[in-house]
Amino acid sequence: GTIADTLTRGVESVTGTVSGAFAEPTIRLGVTGLSGAGKTVFITALVANLLDRGRMPQLVAQAEGRILSAYLQPQPDDTIPRFDYETHLAQLTSDSPRWPEGTRAVSQLRLSLRLRPAGLLAGLQGPRKVHLDIVDYPGEWLLDLGLMDKTYGQWSDRMLTRLPHRPGGAKVAEALRAEDARAPFDESRARTLAQTYTTALHQARRAGFSDCSPGRFLLPGEMEGSPALTFAPLPPDPSAPRNSLWREMERRFEAYKRRIVKPFFRDHFARIDRQVVLVDALGAIHAGPQALEDLRATMADILTAFRPGANAFLSQIFRGKRVERILFAATKADHLHHSQHARLTAIMEALTRDARDRARFSGAETQAMAIASLRATTEATLPHKGETLDVVQGTLLDADNTRGKQAAFHPGALPDDPARLLAPAREGAETWLDEDYAIMRFAPARLSLKPGEGPPHIRLDRAAQFLFGDRL
Numbered sequence: 001g002t003i004a005d006t007l008t009r010g011v012e013s014v015t016g017t018v019s020g021a022f023a024e025p026t027i028r029l030g031v032t033g034l035s036g037a038g039k040t041v042f043i044t045a046l047v048a049n050l051l052d053r054g055r056m057p058q059l060v061a062q063a064e065g066r067i068l069s070a071y072l073q074p075q076p077d078d079t080i081p082r083f084d085y086e087t088h089l090a091q092l093t094s095d096s097p098r099w100p101e102g103t104r105a106v107s108q109l110r111l112s113l114r115l116r117p118a119g120l121l122a123g124l125q126g127p128r129k130v131h132l133d134i135v136d137y138p139g140e141w142l143l144d145l146g147l148m149d150k151t152y153g154q155w156s157d158r159m160l161t162r163l164p165h166r167p168g169g170a171k172v173a174e175a176l177r178a179e180d181a182r183a184p185f186d187e188s189r190a191r192t193l194a195q196t197y198t199t200a201l202h203q204a205r206r207a208g209f210s211d212c213s214p215g216r217f218l219l220p221g222e223m224e225g226s227p228a229l230t231f232a233p234l235p236p237d238p239s240a241p242r243n244s245l246w247r248e249m250e251r252r253f254e255a256y257k258r259r260i261v262k263p264f265f266r267d268h269f270a271r272i273d274r275q276v277v278l279v280d281a282l283g284a285i286h287a288g289p290q291a292l293e294d295l296r297a298t299m300a301d302i303l304t305a306f307r308p309g310a311n312a313f314l315s316q317i318f319r320g321k322r323v324e325r326i327l328f329a330a331t332k333a334d335h336l337h338h339s340q341h342a343r344l345t346a347i348m349e350a351l352t353r354d355a356r357d358r359a360r361f362s363g364a365e366t367q368a369m370a371i372a373s374l375r376a377t378t379e380a381t382l383p384h385k386g387e388t389l390d391v392v393q394g395t396l397l398d399a400d401n402t403r404g405k406q407a408a409f410h411p412g413a414l415p416d417d418p419a420r421l422l423a424p425a426r427e428g429a430e431t432w433l434d435e436d437y438a439i440m441r442f443a444p445a446r447l448s449l450k451p452g453e454g455p456p457h458i459r460l461d462r463a464a465q466f467l468f469g470d471r472l
């Protein structure tokens with residue numbers, strides 16, 4: 001379908017400029033971010049707010065009253081799972097609202113908008129239609145791009161060097177290094193090594209580390225248990241004999257690249273027009289300087305994916321097409337009083353600065369923002385030791401994921417200068433958000449779309465305006 005796609009795109013852009021009346025343009029919006037960043041909640045809230053259209057004042061087409069209707073349609077791609085909007089929404093809107101299960105694999109949803117044309121054309125033309133195809137996929141999968149230009153030996157070397165610096169990683173690295181890579185290949189041995197390595201990746205991830213490749217070891221999708229997912233880094237040994245553990249692992253690493261990474265980039269990634277990259281910056285800040293430095297490095301890795309010129313493999317699959325706009329959004333901003341939001345945005349800008357500069361060179365427009373897809377808190381200012389304290393109030397999640405008690409929190413402050421946070425992790429580095437943040441696990445506020453009940457999100461409408469408002 002790539003040739004057909006290119007043709008359709010061509011036709012769309014021609015008719016789009018010539019008449020606009022007959023074309024039904026499609027915007028493919030990619031939503032990504034590492035596990036737990038907030039993709040599922042973002043998409044559910046975005047779609048709910050667009051379908052309802054009561055709460056999006058910063059979306060210009062909405063403010064101008066030009067969105068006549070919005071509805072979900074069967075998506076055009078028959079083989080991609082559909083984003084389970086209805087189940088997620090039902091959980092968030094039930095009497096005891098629960099957070100939905102997060103993204104595990106790629107999925108898609110088509111939302112169609114019927115619009116009254118803007119400006120002078122308004123009187124001359126009838127309504128037109130725009131399709132928004134939302135594509136949800138794990139950010140972990142983008143990290144695999146870094147494998148495409150590496151040999152198994154290079155990758156092994158890198159991971160075995162990094163592993164010891166992570167909680168529990170030293171023992172695993174030692175065990176892998178001690179492995180006899182020249183021994184004859186043995187499936188159960190391979191399985192044990194892959195499992196040991198995967199456990200170490202999960203542990204690193206839980207401790208806030210982000211560079212955890214291969215991405216599918218954390219989120220395997222439908223490939224779980226296949227040989228292409230059953231390998232581990234071993235001490236490089238270029239002279240290992242045929243049929244040795246090393247040779248078979250090397251073969252599997254190459255199969256992983258060819259059969260898993262490449263098709264994902266070709267079939268999903270290369271077709272995206274607009275992209276939002278969600279980042280749980282607050283979580284990493286709270287986890288401490290090392291986790292934050294790791295997030296910064298990982299963001300830089302992830303974001304090379306948006307710079308096709310930098311990588312021969314990417315240039316080949318993009319073939320001149322490019323992602324036009326990229327939004328970097330720090331999620332869960334409702335954990336902070338709004339007086340801290342500008343600082344969070346500045347941190348997000350600093351975290352992604354390199355990547356944004358580079359994206360700009362390859363023609364994409366970028367922006368950084370602090371958002372909350374679903375606001376779970378309200379704000380208050382309370383007296384505290386003779387002064388006042390800005391707090392957020394919300395309902396805590398109990399251990400069994402039910403709603404616990406209402407409480408007010410002060411998560412601690414963010415620095416006014418992002419450099420104080422992002423300075424390379426060093427001995428005695430400052431920590432931030434070290435007050436109440438650790439216990440701030442809020443239950444979702446019941447997602448309500450009734451007018452006059454206070455905004456259920458923070459800047460979701462601004463995010464929408466940047467991402468696709470210009471095309472409405």
Ligand code: GDP
Pocket residue numbers: 033034035036037038039040041042099100101102103331332333334335371372373374375376442
């Ligand atoms: P995914 O793995 O990227 O799909 O992440 P999810 O969308 O499942 O979000 C992970 C968790 O982050 C959720 O279960 C919530 O606990 C939290 N979360 C996501 N968005 C928000 C938000 O806007 N506000 C708050 N308070 N928590 C959020």
